[in-house]
Amino acid sequence: MSQSPYIGSTEYFPGIGRIPFEGAGSDNPLAFKHYDADKVVGERTMREHLRFAACYWHTFTNAGHDPFGPGTRRFPWEHPTPMATAEARVDAAFEFFSKLGVPYYCFHDIDLAPDADDIGEYEANLQHMVALAGERQQATGVRLLWGTANLFTHPRYMNGAATNPDFAVVARAAVQVKAALEATVALGGEHYVFWGGREGYASLHNTDMKRELGHFARFLTMARDHGRSIGFKGKFLIEPKPMEPMKHQYDFDSATCAGFLRAHGLQDDFMLNIEANHATLSGHTFEHDLQVASDHGLLGSIDANRGNAQNGWDTDQFPTDLYDTVGAMLVVLRQGGLVGGLNFDAKARRESTDMQDLFEAHIGGMDAFARGLEVAHALLHDSPWEAWRAGRYASFDAGAGAQFAAGTLSLDALRAIAAGQGEPAQRSGHQERYENLLNQYLLRA
Ligand code: XLS
Ligand code: CA
Ligand code: CA
Numbered sequence: 001m002s003q004s005p006y007i008g009s010t011e012y013f014p015g016i017g018r019i020p021f022e023g024a025g026s027d028n029p030l031a032f033k034h035y036d037a038d039k040v041v042g043e044r045t046m047r048e049h050l051r052f053a054a055c056y057w058h059t060f061t062n063a064g065h066d067p068f069g070p071g072t073r074r075f076p077w078e079h080p081t082p083m084a085t086a087e088a089r090v091d092a093a094f095e096f097f098s099k100l101g102v103p104y105y106c107f108h109d110i111d112l113a114p115d116a117d118d119i120g121e122y123e124a125n126l127q128h129m130v131a132l133a134g135e136r137q138q139a140t141g142v143r144l145l146w147g148t149a150n151l152f153t154h155p156r157y158m159n160g161a162a163t164n165p166d167f168a169v170v171a172r173a174a175v176q177v178k179a180a181l182e183a184t185v186a187l188g189g190e191h192y193v194f195w196g197g198r199e200g201y202a203s204l205h206n207t208d209m210k211r212e213l214g215h216f217a218r219f220l221t222m223a224r225d226h227g228r229s230i231g232f233k234g235k236f237l238i239e240p241k242p243m244e245p246m247k248h249q250y251d252f253d254s255a256t257c258a259g260f261l262r263a264h265g266l267q268d269d270f271m272l273n274i275e276a277n278h279a280t281l282s283g284h285t286f287e288h289d290l291q292v293a294s295d296h297g298l299l300g301s302i303d304a305n306r307g308n309a310q311n312g313w314d315t316d317q318f319p320t321d322l323y324d325t326v327g328a329m330l331v332v333l334r335q336g337g338l339v340g341g342l343n344f345d346a347k348a349r350r351e352s353t354d355m356q357d358l359f360e361a362h363i364g365g366m367d368a369f370a371r372g373l374e375v376a377h378a379l380l381h382d383s384p385w386e387a388w389r390a391g392r393y394a395s396f397d398a399g400a401g402a403q404f405a406a407g408t409l410s411l412d413a414l415r416a417i418a419a420g421q422g423e424p425a426q427r428s429g430h431q432e433r434y435e436n437l438l439n440q441y442l443l444r445a
Contacts, residue, residue, distance in 0.1 A: 012076050012092035013355055018099055019363060029360050035370035037101060041377050049373055051341030052366055053104035053145040056111040058316065058347035059358055060093050072353050082114035086129055094136040100362055104145035106343050109180040119175050130183045137187060145191065145341050146237065147184030149176040152197030152245065162219035163199045163212035170215065177223050185232050191301060191340050192227065193273050195239040200246035213250060217264035224269045235300050235339055237273035242282035244314050253282040254292035271300030275345055276324060277307040277314050287327035294335045301340020304365060318346040318365045322442055325372025333376055342369055375441050383437055
């Protein structure tokens with residue numbers, strides 16, 4: 001990556017340079033304590049393992065508004081017209097990515113370019129901004145992890161986009177998906193995300209769920225076919241979320257999405273983008289939904305954030321919980337890495353109004369995942385963790401247990417084995433032993 005800290009004519013984050021790695025002894029809020037991009041962990045560098053991305057929406061377009069009040073941050077890239085703001089914003093964003101040292105970024109079509117009801121104007125706006133983003137990618141070496149279309153903000157999508165009961169809206173949604181896919185391809189984006197924000201229902205009384213899901217699969221298939229026809233080689237990533245904004249969303253969780261993709265023959269082109277806060281909203285842990293996706297061969301990418309233990313909202317906080325990051329990296333390392341990356345779909349708090357807070361938020365998230373990576377790697381390779389876990393299943397490794405697993409025993413045969421062996425011996429699950437081992441490795445320097 002180029003060392004040039006920023007490339008536009010205006011510096012939007014003055015006084016902040018390239019964020020250095022200073023190690024765990026540093027108290028400098030603008031330095032990494034654990035993320036040392038070139039440090040090798042196992043076979044790869046931290047940069048290669050973690051594949052960090054910053055997102056356009058929370059960091060550069062969302063000034064901190066919530067349902068009770070407007071934004072609080074004063075962005076220095078705001079201008080009187082939407083296009084002038086978009087042009088300044090792309091400079092600010094690439095200055096930020098370069099100074100932070102993230103190799104990737106992600107965007108929605110209308111984060112990057114101003115939206116417009118007129119289709120020609122919308123497409124021209126996006127093409128104009130794609131050209132500028134392409135220049136900045138060239139100048140900085142920062143790449144696009146994934147692009148997506150925002151099919152949830154405009155009021156036309158209030159009853160859904162691809163699952164809208166009105167065909168006119170479904171067709172209008174295709175305009176944005178086509179344009180966002182083409183933008184992703186033009187920028188060399190590695191993947192393309194579908195988050196089904198309003199693909200769900202507010203009431204079953206007025207909803208034909210089966211029909212809507214059929215339309216959804218049809219729409220995704222058309223997007224896949226168009227993507228492949230224009231040379232898109234990456235994965236299409238579905239992002240599960242159980243609710244919010246809708247009462248119920250069709251992409252509820254990993255298990256639901258895996259069933260849906262298989263039912264419609266989409267499992268070879270589509271994988272999942274798992275967001276921590278969405279997993280917890282669906283009543284699971286982050287690690288659970290990652291593991292389910294991984295077990296289906298569908299864990300493609302991660303939206304790295306966290307929720308709040310005291311409420312059920314999608315708070316999109318930056319990830320700082322080391323238990324979460326160790327758990328996530330155990331799943332990622334066991335499956336041999338991600339084709340996608342770790343995108344910070346996370347927002348600095350509304351009360352965090354300094355531009356420096358945007359850096360500190362990302363630094364904390366990157367350090368939390370770097371430490372999670374180191375601890376998970378050590379647990380898998382230096383500790384007895386995997387041997388303990390495998391040992392619980394040792395009775396299936398040989399003899400009748402192995403025959404059962406291979407499907408060569410009948411229920412009659414199982415009965416005969418049970419009759420001959422007496423009451424099974426009690427075997428402890430030793431949960432506390434694993435918890436203690438995890439803490440031991442977390443605290444190890
Ligand atoms: C919202 C989603 C969204 C997707 C991209 O809850 O997380 O930001 O990641 O559309
Ligand atoms: Ca997300
Ligand atoms: Ca979220």
